[in-house]
Amino acid sequence: MSKPKHLLEMKGIVKRFGPIVALNKVDFHVGYSEVVGLVGDNGAGKSTLAKIIVGYHQPDEGRIFFEGREVRFKSPADARKLGIEIVYQDMALVPYMNVYRNLFLNREVYKKVGFIKILDKKKMRELTKKLLEDIGIKRRDPEMIVGKMSGGERQSIAIARAVHFGAKLVILDEPTSALSIKESERVLEYVLDLKKKGISSIIISHNIYHVYSVADRIVVLDRGHKVLDIPKDLATPEEIIDVIAHRLPPEELQRRTRA
Amino acid sequence: MPSIRVKMITRYMELGVILSIIGMAIVFTYLNPRFASLSALSSMVSLAAELGIMAIGVSFLMIAGEFDLSVGSVFAASSILAVWLLNAGMPFIVAFLAALGLAAVIGLANALITIKGKIPSFITTLGMMWFIRGVLLAITKGFPVRLEVNVPELAALSAPILYDLRISGLWFLILAAIFHFILTSTPYGNWVQAVGGAPETARALGINVAKVKTINFVLSSVMAALAGLIAMSRFKVVEPVAGMGLELEAIASSVIGGCSLAGGVGTVAGASLGAFLIGEIRVGLIMAGAPAYWYIGFVGVLLIIAGIINLRLSRRE
Amino acid sequence: MGYTPILRKALSTTAWAGIAIVLLIIGIIAGYFVGMQAAPAKTTTVTTTVTTTVGAAPQTVTVTETVTATAPAKKEYEYTFYYISHGGPADPWWAPVIKGAELAGELLGVKVIYQGPEKFSIKWLVDALESAAAAKPDGIIITITDYKALDEPLRKVIQQGIPVIAVNVYDPRPPEERIPYLSYVGQDEYQAGYKLAKYVIKWFQEKYGRLPKLAFIGIHEVGHVGLELRAQGIQDAFKEAGADYVPEKLDITTDTTKAYEIMKSYIEANPDVEVIFTLGPLGAHPAMQLIQDMGLKGKVYVATVDVDDKILEGIQNDIVIAAVSQQPFAQGFLPVVFMYLYVKYGIMPPEHVPTGPTVIDKNLLGLVEKQIKETGGA
Known part of the structure; x- marks a missing residue:
């Protein structure tokens, strides 16, 4: 069996919320080991598209293919099973719970005694310790309450969780929005690490420079339409910003790149 | 770096209530040395049993981020149903299961209205509380419902076994242990905490939030029915106003035991200890010879203090 | 980390638990002293303020009195007795009971809780x-407000060797099935209702030469065995007299505002009503208020079990035909004395010590007024 062209392919996606058309016939794809930057102004439909990919929303029209097979996710659990993970900016982890409970949330390691499932806390703690070590967090206490950790640490843990459970596609929703400069750099390094490990990712951000530093290709959405889909090397961050701000028609940019 | 002390309290939320229990025990023993006896202790466990069993269900639901104010009414409704069935000559097991079944249906209704109707459970269950109470008062015309027949099986619910310890006290301890275990050591317990702490995150991670909440609504209702049946087996009579105010005492127990009103935080052990503390105060005040009216005032002070501690802890981010 | 954050952190956690305990200790000690009530002195001035709200008109009755008591020499109490009743502060009937029990305790050097x-x-x-x-x-x-509910726990208490005296409400079962308490101090509830109704029927026959056209019974604690027996007594007296109706029982609750409205609706729906039977001040007060407010004086009368100064005023003003007194002060005082005699000298109390019923009408007012002045109730 030959490998399909794209890891993820979406065709003609339409999503409406009442009278509002959030996405209008959007085509979108992600290749293997590719980092795609998804940008656009507020209300452009970035988050809606991401939530459709992970099964949080269901599209009204259009088809989705993952690894060449058509899929239809009823819930995030379906998408997770196939290896699609999302890391939300503020809701990746449950703040009141500790690290190991968060890492294994809904993927608990357990032993079965009769019909009762008992958490294997020892094993989860060990795995967590190792994982914290891998991502370079100094305090390697698996019982630490997540709410007390820094934003960067939380993002790192959420990404590490995705990798640990064999994700093939990781979606990062505003991964750097609440982080210090140093922490942002750290998180962006993880994104590049993902690529090295052969994991594809979609990075959604307001900060074009952050996207630009890691993405291979940039997709711009504008009020539910895809207006630009361009390899990073063919445009400067400033040009992308101009497109988003409607100072530069996307056709004009494309003409420039062809020239 | 957080200090060791902060860590201790956030990790072992029951510490505050345990300290209070010990502190109160010292004071009460000073006031009446008989307080420090097995007999008094077993009396406290028995007294706390009904409230405690209720608090287990209520705290489980509170941790999942929802309220149940209808438990006091369910307490009365299910036991009145059981008395009617027993008086009609039904076997004990039928009456027992029917009472729990009625509670389960009420819990399910609470869940469906709250989740499908997207209204706060505080409103749903407040309405349910008054609705059930109204129906009970209308049907019974305000008269208490008496058990007319001799049902030996009722002993299984509340017969005294040792000193002043009743079987109901034992049920309370066993149920507290089971549900504490479920919350802390099973995948389901993990989901309950996640659903209450960050419902969107839980949903994004593939947890069926509606299902978890529904199960907990039913659980809270069924536990209230069990508490009602235990009370019925002790008194052989159910007033249509029985259990009034118990819903608030159950919520108070949970908060004193470290549960957050916002959900996501708390343990069953804490809530059970909270109920025990309330029982301890009740027994202690009577043994010390203080007028019983002080009791509710004490619970009020405790609740406010527990609330302050809760707030401090939830600001830890 | 600076000094202030450390301080704040420490305050925010363990210190709060500490403050909690300290506050509770203060509360308990305060409660303990209040519970003991004024330490025994040679002369104790007791001021009781009874506030009753009837309909829209709240009334405050303040009774100040001086009780001279010989204080026991030692602070240690010889015995501790618990007096547990179903009557709370919402029901002013219990004030003289509490006073009677406490005075007996004071005189005998017994701690009565x-x-x-x-x-x-x-x-x-x-x-x-x-x-x-x-x-x-x-x-x-x-x-013994509910003999079924109290049966098992009371038998256990008696088995443990703690003597029990029933007061105010007794176990109505035959002696061999009854809870084995030492004695019952209080009125015969059935007789209280029966005698009251008999008196009312006689009064109507003397005045009008007939029975009341219609009567009903306001019951304020439905399911209370004693109140149900009083109601039963009233109903039986009417049956015996050959009335063509049996006075209906109306649940008027312990809330006097609600009682007022419930009775008002009943009278509006049944204009033939001539007598309202009530089973205590919680029913009698709103009933009297109602008759005044609706201008039914001389047309509708109240007959009640239990007496207090308001009810006496009603008798004086011809709103209340008669009231049955069970002398609550004696119900507080006597059981403590009997318990003391039993515990200290092994003297067995009589099986039943009646404190009533006595039907009080205008002729007996003087005597009862003294009782009320001295004890706060009758």
Whole structure:
């Protein structure tokens, strides 16, 4: 069996919320080991598209293919099973719970005694310790309450969780929005690490420079339409910003790149 | 770096209530040395049993981020149903299961209205509380419902076994242990905490939030029915106003035991200890010879203090 | 980390638990002293303020009195008795009971601990009994408000060797099935209702030469065995007299505002009503107020069990035909004395010590007024 062209392919996606058309016939794809930057102004439909990919929303029209097979996710659990993970900016982890409970949330390691499932806390703690070590967090206490950790640490843990459970596609929703400069750099390094490990990712951000530093290709959405889909090397961050701000028609940019 | 002390309290939320229990025990023993006896202790466990069993269900639901104010009414409704069935000559097991079944249906209704109707459970269950109470008062015309027949099986619910310890006290301890275990050591317990702490995150991670909440609504209702049946087996009579105010005492127990009103935080052990503390105060005040009216005032002070501690802890981010 | 954050952190956690405990300790000690009530002195001035709200008109009755008591020399009490009743502060009838029990305790050098609920509750009564039993007192005096609910716990208490005296409400079963308490101090509830109704029927026959056209019974604690028996007595007297109706029982609740409205609606729906039977001040007060407000004086009368100064005023003003007194002060005082005699000297009290019923009409007012002035109730 030959490998399909794209890891993820979406065709003609339409999503409406009442009278509002959030996405209008959007085509979108992600290749293997590719980092795609998804940008656009507020209300452009970035988050809606991401939530459709992970099964949080269901599209009204259009088809989705993952690894060449058509899929239809009823819930995030379906998408997770196939290896699609999302890391939300503020809701990746449950703040009141500790690290190991968060890492294994809904993927608990357990032993079965009769019909009762008992958490294997020892094993989860060990795995967590190792994982914290891998991502370079100094305090390697698996019982630490997540709410007390820094934003960067939380993002790192959420990404590490995705990798640990064999994700093939990781979606990062505003991964750097609440982080210090140093922490942002750290998180962006993880994104590049993902690529090295052969994991594809979609990075959604307001900060074009952050996207630009890691993405291979940039997709711009504008009020539910895809207006630009361009390899990073063919445009400067400033040009992308101009497109988003409607100072530069996307056709004009494309003409420039062809020239 | 957080200090060791902060860590201790956030990790072992029951510490505050345990300290209070010990502190109160010292004071009460000073006031009446008989307080420090097995007999008094077993009396406290028995007294706390009904409230405690209720608090287990209520705290489980509170941790999942929802309220149940209808438990006091369910307490009365299910036991009145059981008395009617027993008086009609039904076997004990039928009456027992029917009472729990009625509670389960009420819990399910609470869940469906709250989740499908997207209204706060505080409103749903407040309405349910008054609705059930109204129906009970209308049907019974305000008269208490008496058990007319001799049902030996009722002993299984509340017969005294040792000193002043009743079987109901034992049920309370066993149920507290089971549900504490479920919350802390099973995948389901993990989901309950996640659903209450960050419902969107839980949903994004593939947890069926509606299902978890529904199960907990039913659980809270069924536990209230069990508490009602235990009370019925002790008194052989159910007033249509029985259990009034118990819903608030159950919520108070949970908060004193470290549960957050916002959900996501708390343990069953804490809530059970909270109920025990309330029982301890009740027994202690009577043994010390203080007028019983002080009791509710004490619970009020405790609740406010527990609330302050809760707030401090939830600001830890 | 600076000094201030450390301080704040420490305050925010363990210190709060500390403050909690300290506050509770203060509360308990305060409660303990209040519970003991003024330390025994040669002369004690007791001021009782009874506030009753009837309809829209609140009335405050303040009774100040001087009780001279010989204070016991030692502070240590010889015995501790618990007096557990179903009557809370919402029902002013219990004020003289509490006073009587406490005076007896003071005179005998016995610690009497009175426990009553905020509102009527069988669960509360049983829980209070079990808590009191855990304190292993020398005696327990209790109202048998529900013999079924109290049966098992009371038998256990008696088995543990704690003597029990029933007061105010008794176990109505035959002696061999009855809870084995030492004695019952209080009125025969059935007789109280029966005698009251008999008197009312006689009064109507003397005045009008017929029975009242219609009467009803306002019951304020439905399910309370004693009140049900009073109502039964009233109903039986009417049956015996050959009335073509049996006075209906109306649940008027312990809330006087609600009682007022409930009785008002009944009278509006049944304009033939000539007598309202009430089973205590909680029913009598709103009934009297109602007759005044609706201008029914001389047309509708109240007949009630229990007496207080307001009810006496009603008798004086011809709103109340008669009231049955069960002399609550004696119900507080006597069981403590009997318990003391039993515990100290082994003197067995009589099986039933009646404190009533006495029908009080205009002729007996003088005597009863003295009782009320001295004890706060009759």
